[in-house]
């Protein structure tokens with residue numbers, strides 16, 4: 001919760017302006033109590049000469065009240081707009097700064113739920129309520145001070161019952177904290193479930209599992225509504241307690257006031273002032289109990305957001321890498337996804353600038369894992385990965401991903417034009433984009449579309465084939481002038497001829513370091529690589545040029561033989 005206060009006080013000026021406006025509003029309302037009492041006494045004592053001044057004072061107060069309410073509304077809406085906006089964009093950028101492993105620990109539905117559902121709960125239960133509590137406190141203190149000057153006995157009576165009315169509901173608030181957190185978790189679940197289910201729409205239709213999916217959704221929806229109901233019941237119990245105590249206080253003050261008036265110790269007007277002031281003591285106590293409990297109830301949600309805000313993944317980044325100059329050295333590299341088995345076992349390799357490398361091996365041998373570590377997807381490895389002698393972990397993210405690009409099998413597409421998907425919203429001219437399209441084998445596609453490079457790709461590129469998406473991904477890296485390109489089965493969706501042409505054109509770029517993970521063992525392509533790295537069970541078991549590996553008649557030879565019957 002500590003970090004969260006920084007957000008609450010981020011717009012200090014607006015925060016304190018709001019406190020001033022609510023204080024003025026509270027004072028104006030109390031002034032009305034006195035005016036009411038004075039009016040009654042003026043008539044009771046027939047003091048007609050005081051009539052005009054009291055009417056003028058009343059009109060002035062009405063105007064002040066209107067202006068204060070208006071200013072208060074403006075200040076409050078600006079405070080909420082700025083704070084929620086700042087908080088949401090900050091959480092979003094913190095999520096964006098997470099490294100890939102940390103990000104993938106949670107379903108993206110959780111992040112969506114935090115950004116929308118949890119922030120709405122915080123706005124309603126925390127930001128709005130803080131001011132209401134402060135306003136109640138101000139009304140309470142001022143009224144109590146005036147009341148004390150009139151009758152200390154009544155103040156003692158209020159203090160006793162007010163304390164009881166505070167302590168008992170407070171004890172129930174712990175349960176409410178837990179239930180509110182359950183509610184937030186269930187909202188997260190339903191957001192994740194809905195997102196997953198809509199993403200799998202084609203599978204649901206194709207396998208006729210609509211009824212089962214309905215049940216999954218219904219269960220999530222039930223859980224959300226059930227936890228919401230529990231919160232509402234607990235809040236009703238708390239409200240019930242505070243209402244009972246406030247009614248007790250109100251009636252007690254009425255009886256005590258009547259008794260003092262009966263004894264002739266106070267006038268009728270003062271009795272009315274006492275009753276009015278007591279409503280400004282009882283009301284705030286009653287409201288504050290429920291508001292404070294609501295504020296407390298969001299503490300676990302706030303802790304969850306605090307966790308995201310305190311992510312320190314970029315803390316160790318301190319080295320710049322303006323341009324990749326020399327090599328990537330991998331030394332004694334070991335890595336496991338889980339304790340049971342190693343995905344990489346003592347890998348040692350040196351990738352030199354501008355050379356071309358193919359990584360081959362059977363499924364599950366660790367090829368993708370190795371290149372994911374080069375891309376810094378995971379940090380919990382042992383051994384070293386050094387780029388130009390600099391520890392990979394310590395290189396600034398911006399510099400790292402300016403130098404290295406990776407293209408994977410599944411290419412993400414923004415729901416935008418082909419052009420924007422290639423230049424990724426940077427400033428490249430249409431001519432540059434068209435030139436890259438030529439180099440990436442996209443010319444035929446572009447010329448067949450009425451809007452050319454401005455044609456929309458659809459949601460996640462659903463208007464394009466797998467091969468077309470892969471070519472767009474390659475164009476993305478080429479336009480970025482990346483020094484080091486890693487392809488992970490990136491040409492798998494292309495037919496052999498297109499894959500061959502594309503890979504050949506990449507192999508012919510002299511100032512490009514290329515690392516390609518491939519299953520396609522095609523001699524005409526493989527002979528162009530400077531080194532073929534052969535992996536098995538997380539280890540590099542053979543390496544060398546194509547002809548040397550064939551002559552070796554080892555593991556690579558048998559893999560190649562399996563795919564190409566005649567060697």
Ligand SMILES: Nc1ncnc2c1ncn2[C@@H]1O[C@H](COP(=O)(O)OP(=O)(O)OP(=O)(O)O)[C@@H](O)[C@H]1O
Pocket residue numbers: 337338343361362363364365366367368369370
């Ligand atoms: N996210 C993950 N969590 C746990 N285990 C994983 C994860 N990703 C991969 N593995 C395991 O690590 C091992 C190496 O996987 P990796 O993806 O690197 O193999 P690969 O050689 O690229 O396989 P393929 O050619 O099928 O893509 C496999 O046994 C795989 O099951």
